[in-house]
Amino acid sequence: MRKSKAALLLASAMLMSCAGAENSVEENIRKAVEPRLGEGVKIDSVKATPYAGLYEIRVGDEIRYTDKTGSYLIVGHVFNLKTSEDLTQARIDDINKIKFSDLPLELALKTVKGNGKRVIAVFEDPNCGYCKRFRQQALKDVDNVTVYTFMYNILSPDSVVKSKNIWCSADRNKAWDEWMISGKAAPAAPANCTAPNEQVLALGQKLRVNGTPAIFFADGSRIPGAIDLQTLESKFSSIKQ
Template sequence: MGKKLLGFLLAGGLVTLSFTALGNEEIEAVRASLQKLVPGTEPQSIKPAPIPGIYEVVLEGQVFYLSQDGRYMVQGQLVDLATRTNLTEERLKVIRAAAISNLDEQDMIVFGPEQAKHTVNVFTDIDCGYCRQLHQHIKEYNALGLKIRYLAFPRAGIGSSSYDKAVEVWCAKDPHQAMTQAKAGKPVENTAKCENPVADQFKLGQSLGVNATPTLMLEDGTVLPGLVRPQALVNILEQKVAAHP
């Protein structure tokens, strides 16, 4: 669970999210306990964890565990040692994949073939050195059958110079050319203010645990932090396909 969410729980902040009622008395008891901790909270889901008496709670895109009476909260990774499966990460992958699949590709800046072998979402910062290195190899990624979909994540936050540069790119007459110019350290031409998704994409990244750039997010919700070279990325993706034919 991120520091922001932990702060909400400890400080009694207000969070409003959709909740899928499961109609189970024990689930409702956990929900009531959560309401006492943070009045007004509406989690995305609550379900029994593999540990008896402990429940998985999804709130603000993060996963944590709570006892039915609300007395004990577990923050961290839940691992099934029998199968060597990180259950928390597997749940987060589902959450990330769902969040990404709900996005409109027209709000992204996309480089690559329409019928790509694989699609990779990249949270990027115009001023990030490794992001610029990644973009230098964009043609190589595309030649290997990878579609790169850029999402804005100005690390310095909304209102920063990096944020303003991202807005310039997304609002440019030719966003693709603007992205290439900006990541080469050149000024973006033909810029104008417009309605843009930069702030929303930045907030989405934060809710999904993104805290550095570039962060690569695969279609199944797997996160690859940092720069991954084209052939290495293809190898990772092909290994996933082989493991889950």
Template sequence: MSLLLGVASLSACAQSPAPERANGGKGTTPATSADAPAVEAGTPDARALAAIRTINEEIKVDRIAAAPLPGFREVVVGGQVLYVSDDGRYLVQGTLYDVKDKKDLSQVGLSVVRRELLDTVPTKDRIIFAPPSPKYTVAVFTDVGCSYCRKLHQEIAEYNKQGIAVEYLAFPRMGVASEDFKKMEAVWCSQDRRKALTDAKNDRKVVAKQCKNPVRMQYEIGQRAGLTGTPMIITESGVQMPGYMPPEALRAALDKLAAEGEAGPGAAVAGGH
């Protein structure tokens, strides 16, 4: 059974059609969640987990919780949200939208998982462009060849002027066997990562280097966070923005989320689109 198909934003570069799982070779699989959350036997959570396992025993389940939909559990799997009936018989995949409050409720649990995943990435493993006292901080999964990633980076000074700190994470969208992956390893292995990233995004040569680096791990995290295209912009509260956004538009969106109590760490999270 084919599950978890995503649709890329029109303002993002699509990832490889069949991205490799980054759980082999060099690097480490992130341990934000176990392969399955601890559940008590005989509970709706246990039945939901068992239902998922009947489809694919190797699926990594990041979260199981009560769904906003009565009679269902919400299960976050591979960056997507599924709903499994409490008896474990029915599975629903898709957006759960609250018409009254005009919110995508599917994003709530996914935002929690995104925060947990991002918390596993040390500051030293990010490439940061920040103003002296940022109002907001966003994590951005980026690729060196993606046109929208390049456009965002060309405007990095303006994002900073808008009070937005940008913390880059690596996502070579063509996969771990691609030239982009090697280029991003060279960037993260450079002494001056900020300059190397800027050079790579402008087709300037970056000396090929290999070292112990977080590129493979960050690629895996991007997949688990639900990435369907780069750049993927995530707020401190785990809300995903809809692909590339001009600096003023991103600042306006972050201001709106802040007014709704959804922009900062630990805030309540609503839809990211």
């Protein structure tokens, strides 16, 4: 049976009313919560969740929760007890995904091992101990991978100098490995050589890279921190080619 024009108009009006009410709730939450998050802190989004009547508040890559009145703030992760899934972490991972093909790979060192079919981009600081561990315990032995290394200088002014010296070396990749794995410093860069330190720093800040190493995969996902070879291989296996 066809619905009458009046019925269709009524249904449309009801949907618009519901959408308007939801938007009103989200705006009210924003007005109630944002001033209490600290000076200069801005809420990027407010959205209803499918669980427990909670609303998700996103600030950058951080997730918080509140009720529909914005009276309470919940800091922590929500888990699905039936599946043990960390729902909050899944959202954070989704927020942090990038489009790998948009990375300015010309600003990175490039190393190809084996057939090079598997691809990662790594943000590393030359003074980062965890980065050196990742090189020594995972990247040193992994095969069939292309590694793009962005020298991301966030630990000390000396990091900038070391990165420039490595970038300006005759063999950048060799100079980087010698420093990160063997502790052999690269020679001083020629005065007329420039390195993309500032561009890489801006890129990392744009991608919200807050620590090193930060590993990005072809599917846009990331893993922060040093991981071992087994974890790296497991991640590769989970990515659909």
